[in-house]
Amino acid sequence: MPDSGTFSRYRGARPYVELLLQTIINATYAASYMALIAVGLVLIFGVMGVVNFAHGELYMVGAYCVVFLYAQQEFPFLLAVALGLLFVGCIGLAMERALFRPLRENPLGGLIASIGFLLILQTAVVLGFGRRMGHVPPPTQGKIVFLEGVVLTYQRLFVIIVTIALLSALWLFLKRSKFGWALRACAQDPEAAALQGISMNQTARIAMFIGAGLAGVAGALTAPLVSPTPYIGHGVIVTAFIIIIVGGVGSLEGAVIAAILYAFVHTFVTTFYDGVIANIVGLCLMLVVLVVKPTGLFGAKERA
Numbered sequence: 001m002p003d004s005g006t007f008s009r010y011r012g013a014r015p016y017v018e019l020l021l022q023t024i025i026n027a028t029y030a031a032s033y034m035a036l037i038a039v040g041l042v043l044i045f046g047v048m049g050v051v052n053f054a055h056g057e058l059y060m061v062g063a064y065c066v067v068f069l070y071a072q073q074e075f076p077f078l079l080a081v082a083l084g085l086l087f088v089g090c091i092g093l094a095m096e097r098a099l100f101r102p103l104r105e106n107p108l109g110g111l112i113a114s115i116g117f118l119l120i121l122q123t124a125v126v127l128g129f130g131r132r133m134g135h136v137p138p139p140t141q142g143k144i145v146f147l148e149g150v151v152l153t154y155q156r157l158f159v160i161i162v163t164i165a166l167l168s169a170l171w172l173f174l175k176r177s178k179f180g181w182a183l184r185a186c187a188q189d190p191e192a193a194a195l196q197g198i199s200m201n202q203t204a205r206i207a208m209f210i211g212a213g214l215a216g217v218a219g220a221l222t223a224p225l226v227s228p229t230p231y232i233g234h235g236v237i238v239t240a241f242i243i244i245i246v247g248g249v250g251s252l253e254g255a256v257i258a259a260i261l262y263a264f265v266h267t268f269v270t271t272f273y274d275g276v277i278a279n280i281v282g283l284c285l286m287l288v289v290l291v292v293k294p295t296g297l298f299g300a301k302e303r304a
Contacts, residue, residue: 018149023271024264029156031263032163033218037236038243038255039167040214046187046250047207050100050110054118055240056233058212062088062219063228064125067134070223077139081220088216089209091121096208101201118233125230133227159221166214167256174252179206187250242286248296258297261285 041055065084069075075083099117103109142154174180185193186203194200219228226232243262247254262282269278289297 015149018147019271021146021150023268025150025152025156026271027264027267029159030267031260032160033222034239034243034263035167035256035259036163036214036218038240038247038259039170039252040211040218041240042244042247042250042252042255043183043207043214044211045244046252047183048096048100048104048110048204049190050103050107051114052095052211053111053114053237054095054121054233055114055211055215056235056237057118057121058088058091058215058233059219059236060125060228060230060233061091061121062216063136063223063226063232064129064134064219065216066220066223067129067136067228070139071134071136081217084220085213085217088219089213091216092208092212093205095212096204100208101204104200122230122233129230131230133229134223135227136224138224155224159225162217162221166217170210170214170252179203183207239282242282244296245286246289246296248298251296251298254296254298 037055037059040058041052044050044052044055062084065087066077066080069080069083070077095114095117099113100110103113138153138155140154144152144154144157146152174184182193182198182203183206185196185198186200186207190200193203219232239262243258244255246262247256247258262285265285266278266282269281
């Protein structure tokens, strides 16, 4: 049998073990919603070739859909999340038609237009809900207790499960469906895809709806955990850009892996040091990857 010294060492180390395990759980949750946001942004850029700076605000609008439908109008939480996905997806369709399609040959113009649109979304939310944090009560208070200091709430578990389900469904859509093949073809070589009869307008609409919808559902799912504000999109878009640069611009797989890597690094540094230090470390991670592999971890060099 272990001697008393072994037990005392275990008791002394237990708080650190529990903190480590809880940090891993927190990082897994953070990686989930970050992956949804980053994958949506990569999909839009890959197919349309436009940098959508309003992507963070789409996340914010998704969160406020839950504030309005679930917290204020008492809709069921799952219904509010589904309606948030559809609503933000429709905003994406409107952006594609009104902003990005007329500026298809002018990527810089599309970028500037998206910046203007994010200000419109922010102003609309401020006028509708004010500048204060939106309060969203969690749909359930349940939690899984692994150890005394290691807890996973049902709400965070739900975010992780839905993220896995949505990303799996997206992978099947892109690999197995005709529309998914069209999206991949347009992302790889738009001119060749057009010569094969693939409609750029149709694929752009699909990409924008899915990409915006993923950002919206990420905001809707995390609304009970983040206390939404009209300006929550600022930090989200910066994080999303770091992730897609680290993973490789245009790589969906890279976005998922980079989201996991960034979430674990940021969460661990925040837990054991400081949130500001964590932001700096995240930027340093991006710089190191760019120095070692300028195309990102999973990016490919453009063909001449």
